[in-house]
Structure formats: C-alpha cells, structure tokens
Amino acid sequence: MKQIYVLIVALTLTSCEYFNVKKTSPEAILNEELKTFNWNDVDVYPSFSSCDSIESKPQKTVCFTDVLTAHILKHLQSETIVVTHDVTDTINLKFQVSETGVLSLLNIEVDSTIIKEIPNIETLIHSSLDSLPKVFPAIKRGQQVKTEFELPVIIQAN
Structure with missing residues (x-):
C-alpha cells in the first residue's frame, strides 16, 4: 500500500x-x-486598367510591361528625331512603383552611341511618363507594396 x-x-x-x-x-x-517570405516576388504585379481582365500572373506581368513599353515607344515615335547614322540599341530603364501607384524612373542606362545621336533621349523618356495611364501598385499578402523592376526598350532610328 x-x-x-x-x-x-x-x-x-x-x-x-x-x-x-x-x-x-x-x-x-x-x-x-x-x-x-519570398521578398523578391509579389502576389499581384503592378498593372494598368487595360490589364485587369487578365487572371494569370505571368500574362498580367507581360501585359503591364507591354503597355508601358508601347506607351514609351509611341511617345518617342511622335517626336521628330533626326539622326546622322542608323541607331539600333537597347536602353535599360529601372522603374519603381510606389504603394500608391506612382511610377518613378530611377535610372536610365543608355549607350554612348544613342546619346551621341539623340542627346535628349533621357528628357524624351521622362516626358513620355507624364501622360502614362493610372498604375495600380503591386500586392503582397493583401497589402499594396513598393516594387522595382527593369525594362529594356529597343530604340531603332533610321
């Protein structure tokens, strides 16, 4: 016991x-x-209203970059640019989209041949962004977040 x-x-x-x-x-x-967390990826990429109907993330990303590139190129084509030699080169643009949807151009990487032929190329690119449609910011886990991305733009002038 x-x-x-x-x-x-x-x-x-x-x-x-x-x-x-x-x-x-x-x-x-x-x-x-x-x-x-994967800090290098977002749930929803920044977009324009014309890309709203697209559901898949890769297609929405392509739509955003296509609309932005087309807008910049359309503005550059509307300008009268006179060159002495044919120019075919790529400009790398680094952008930032804030949490509120403000698109800012952070950096422009331009080859010396383009600067020699089109000295005001940076001004033209900056002015093309003034008439850009409203940008919707990226979303990560339900929150609007700031994103940065690079966009190559091919310049051809004859």
Missing part, C-alpha cells in the same frame, strides 16, 4: 510538467513568418 502512495505522489509531482503551457511571443511568430 505504501508503494501505491509513493507511486501516486511521484506521478503527481512529475505530471505537473505536462500541464505547463509554453507561450510563444509575437516576435518569435513574426520572425518565423518572415523567414518563409
């Missing part, structure tokens, strides 16, 4: 450990969640 009492007391003292609940801090949960 004594052995049963000792066993019950031993089980009672050791079983309390099973009832202790370990609390996890919100910071630990946040840090664990941040580790699983």
Whole structure:
C-alpha cells in the first residue's frame, strides 16, 4: 500500500510538467513568418486598367510591361528625331512603383552611341511618363507594396 502512495505522489509531482503551457511571443511568430517570405516576388504585379481582365500572373506581368513599353515607344515615335547614322540599341530603364501607384524612373542606362545621336533621349523618356495611364501598385499578402523592376526598350532610328 505504501508503494501505491509513493507511486501516486511521484506521478503527481512529475505530471505537473505536462500541464505547463509554453507561450510563444509575437516576435518569435513574426520572425518565423518572415523567414518563409519570398521578398523578391509579389502576389499581384503592378498593372494598368487595360490589364485587369487578365487572371494569370505571368500574362498580367507581360501585359503591364507591354503597355508601358508601347506607351514609351509611341511617345518617342511622335517626336521628330533626326539622326546622322542608323541607331539600333537597347536602353535599360529601372522603374519603381510606389504603394500608391506612382511610377518613378530611377535610372536610365543608355549607350554612348544613342546619346551621341539623340542627346535628349533621357528628357524624351521622362516626358513620355507624364501622360502614362493610372498604375495600380503591386500586392503582397493583401497589402499594396513598393516594387522595382527593369525594362529594356529597343530604340531603332533610321
């Protein structure tokens, strides 16, 4: 009988450990969640209203870049540009779309031959963005986020 009492007391003292609940801090949960994030990808790419009917993410991305490229090229084609030699080259444009949908041109990488033939190319590109349709920002986990992307634009002048 004594052995049963000792066993019950031993089980009672050791079983309390099973009832202790370990609390996890919100910071630990946040840090664990941040580790699983892919910061280089968004759920919804920035878009224009003309791309709203497209559902798939890759097609929506292509639509956005196509509309932006077409708008820039249309503006450049409407300008009178006189060159002394044929120019066929690529300009790399680096953009940022803010959380509010403001498109900013961060950097223009232009080859020296284009600058020599079309010295005001940077001004023309900046002015083409003034008449751009409304841009809807990218979305990550239900929140509008700032994104940066590069866009190559092929310039051909004869």
